Amino acid sequence: MRALAITTCLFLWTCVLSVAQETDIIYLSGTGSDQTVNWDFYCTEGRNSGKWTEIAVPSCWELEGFGQYTYGHTPWEERLNEEGHYRTVFRAEKAWKNKQVEMVFEGVMTDAEVRVNGKLAGPTHQGAFYEFSYDISPLLVFGKENKLEVKVKKHSENNSINHAERKADFWIFGGIFRPVYLSIKPKEHIERIAIKAESDGSLEAHIFHQAPGAETLRYAILTAEGDTIKQGTSAIDASAYPIKFSQSFSDIVSWNPESPTLYSFEYSLVDKDGRAIHQQAETIGFRTVEVRERDGIYVNGQKIKLKGVNRHTFWPGSGRTTNKNLSRQDILLMKEMNMNAVRMSHYPPDKHFLDMCDSLGLFVIDELCTWQAPALDTEVGEKLVKELVIRDVNHPSIILWANGNEGGFNFLLDDDYWIWDIQRRAVIHPWSSYGKINTTHYINFNYLANDANTRSQIFLPTEFLHGLYDGGHGAGLEDYWRYMWDDPLCAGGFLWVFADESVKRTDKGGALDSDGDHAPDGILGPYREKEGSFYTIKDIWSPVQIADFSLHPNFNGEILIENRYHFTDLKDCSLKLSWTSFSSLIEEKQEANLKVSETISLPSTLPGERSKISLPLPENWQEADALTIEVLDPNGQLIHTVVEAVKPPMNYHRSLLSQIGRTTHELSKTETDTSWVIRAGKVTYTFSKKSGLLLTIRKGNKYLPFHKGPVALQHHKEIEIVSCKKEEEGYRIYASAAGGRFLFEWTVSPSGVLHLFFTNLQGTNYGLKKLPYDGLSFSLSEEEVTGMKWIGDGPYRVWRNRMRGPSFGIHGNTYNNTITGYTGSTYQYPEFKGFYANFYGANISLKNGQTFTILCHTSDYFLRMFTPEESPDVRSSMKMDFPPGDISFMRSILPIGTKFKNAEQLGPQSQANTLYNFRNFSTTVALSFYFGE
DSSP, rough: OOOGGGGGGSSSSSSSSOOOOOOOOEESSSSTBBBEEEEEEEEESBBBBBSSSEEEEEEOOOGOOOOOOOOOOOOOOOOOOOOOEEEEEEEGGGGGGTTEEEEOHHHHOOOEEEEEEEEOSSSSSOOTTOOOOOOEEGOOEEEEEEHHHHESSSSSSSHIIIIIIIISSSOOOOOEEOOOOEEEEESSSSEEEEEEEOOEEEEEEEEEEETTTEEEEEEEEEESSEEEEEEEEOOOOOSSSEEEEEEEEEOOOOOOOOBBOOEEEEEEEEEESSSEEEEEEEEEEEEEEETTTTTEEEETTEEEOEEEEEEOOOOOTTBTTHHHHHHHHHHHHHTTOOEEEEOOSSEEEEEEEEHIIIIIIOOOEEOOOSSSSOOHHHHHHHHHHHHHHHHHTTTTTTTEOOOSTTTTGGGTTTTTTHHHOOOOOEEEEETTTEEEEEESOOOOIIIIIIIIIISEEEEEOSSSSSOBBBBBTTTTTTHHHHHHHHOTTTEEESSSBBBOOEETTTTTTEEEOTTTTTTTOOOOOOOOOOOOOHHHHHHHHHHHHOOOEEEEEEEOEEEEEEEEOOOGGGGGOOEEEEEEOOOOOOOOOSSSEEEEEEEEEOOOTTTOEEEEEEEEOOTGGGGOOOOOOOOTTSSSOOEEEEEEEEEEEEHTTHHHHHHTTOOOOOOEEEEEESSSEEETHHHEEEEEETOOOEEEEEEEEEEEEEEEEEESSSSSEEEEEEEEEEETTTEEEEEEEGGGEEEEEEOOOOOSOOEEEEEOOSSSSSOEEEEEEEEEEEEEGGGGGEEEEEEEESSOOBBTOOOOOOOEEEEEEEOOOOOOOTTTSSSOOSSSSEEEEEEEEEEEEEETOOEEEEEEEESOOOESSOOOOOTOOOGGGGGOOOOOOOOOEEEEEOOOOOOOOOGGGGGGGOOOOOEEEOOOEEEEEEEEEOOOO
């Protein structure tokens, strides 16, 4: 914990002549959403207003049943101007009489007027997200109960604050939403400290104090385990304000997100008699940040790429009030996605979130709260910049300050950051070209590939690939990141946004509300449910990349790995290899069966380098179904997974078809004027004489809901020739268009398996052709399907521009109608409907208890399972024109757009499928269908 939260801090040397005085912290509220204290409360308008009752502190009063829920876009005339009146009592101990007692508010939305025993503690504080305090020593009655009253206005009397915070694109809450505590110090005391700790071991400190009797500074540097690195004393000039101290320390380890080494800097002011007047401690990390013009951002001399995300401080049931566990959870989820940076959008977070960034390892952009124009006025802005910086100045995780957001920049405040920041970190203007850095938001791919690549500024988009529902985030990221990684002037970027900001409405029975399409922009759901893009990002941003390879029969075990860490040698990482075989689609078991597993070390490969390694190949490796490679970081954590199929689908299905073929049936054919009816055992197939389409399937006396196909999705021509013959393999139905350009063949085998060979020759001499998709479809009654088990990539669906993330294997999912991120839907992930890549086969379960099996014998095909339902407020950039039919087998599929960009603006993978047709170019696929037991 940082200095203000430390109540016991003893130096480890013996020369201190008396026990030093420390800072005592007494909480008047709870410490977070998981631990609150009730205060008296009166709300002036809205729900439960006009009466005194109680409220949990800290909290947002809307979530406690008071006032009005307000989103930033709500017209001002529709808002209630609520006030919250808080009352509580606390005891001031007699022992505090000769000490300084400060009352600290970590955050109040928005204007706070504080009274102690009926007297104003100081001027009204304006600005929701900033820590402020009052010296209340003169107002206290010691040895007795003291009365605290706080009047909170949800909307500020300062119009620029309202524009900055209350009209923003996020939920607007009211209340004392962060903890309140007393900080009790000796009369002569240390106010605060600002530290600059560099990666070379040098440390400079500015100690702000009220201790005219101090003559000496005692200090020590301790490891996280409590071992003393160095300790000593230094003569000081107590008349200086602040006291300036510098020292160098050897044998320190620098801080970075890959190895976030922290130390405790313990210090005390000592008078002429050797008495320690006041002592404190600060958690620090030694690291150096440089922004080198026309070059890049460097940390500890290493050029870095920020793999970042924007994060709101938010939880559905408590709004902006959170806790340490939620901070830890969010950071671990970011780390799991292989992110190394987070932007505090659009306001400074809880202190415990920054503490966790320090200890777990994330770069941070800390931000002054504004949202588009106009900017904060200078008078209040100067106060808020000071409060922002002096609270957060010592966090090693913070590498940049953001002076507002998207046009809400008061340029007169830019130099204020360096008044308070001893480290003089760079100031940026998100969505602007300012200083050395261009942070333009929501660039399309053309801008990235061409216009952004100037030689005059570092490029760092502080928002890009704006998510909405299932669009953005991972969609397009591979193309974007390829350019970002290779461009020496690009310092990375920040996705929008970490999680859906959907509030639990206490006035609507607990229903989640994201204000339409304003706030469901997350990679995760509101309760941190993982959407498909979560795994795409993890894959693309893995710090260890494995180049594509194929397990062809002549594979010799050689693969290429690339180190995309900034500070870690790959010799500290390892690979876990597993050769596995899968259970059959028609067996009860669903998991993969382990054949061979071993872990190998990686060779020394420095950041930015590549190495060729040889995987040990078991003698019978070609008998396996898949190779799984798991990359483990130096702490043994899984950071990347690659699964490669050993057998093509045709070879994989041979044993299953052989097993099914052991049972044979007498085939019989009857016909009507319009159809052929072929029976194999209990299964009866009906085919159209006119079109060759499969019309119905009956098993016993029950019809199965799979029929009306194959329907060609592109270049469909009218069938002109249809025939049915009995051959050695069974009954064959042949259908073709004029000239044989489009044809398909059905074969009903004696085993009861129905085989389909489908080909669609594209014709000649029409060159380039753009197709939204290609393949064939059938009808399948959605109401009858309860789930499926499949072999292919999963368990998440894909889009054409979001292929990475799912892994090859055997997967299972129950039917759901989830609309990703939409609060009128469920948050059941993975979604059931959509496209699935690398499709080998599926076993589909029906409500009547029956199942049927589909096998795909052709490599590189997709399964389309139904059409995902769209949200009522879907943006045109994300509106999808799905193929006709219900279930499709596709050679090419659709890309998806983002909230602000159509898919075609997102790069090569997001373009429509383009075919260059020669004489024999065709769509060809072989499928088998089994409806037996």
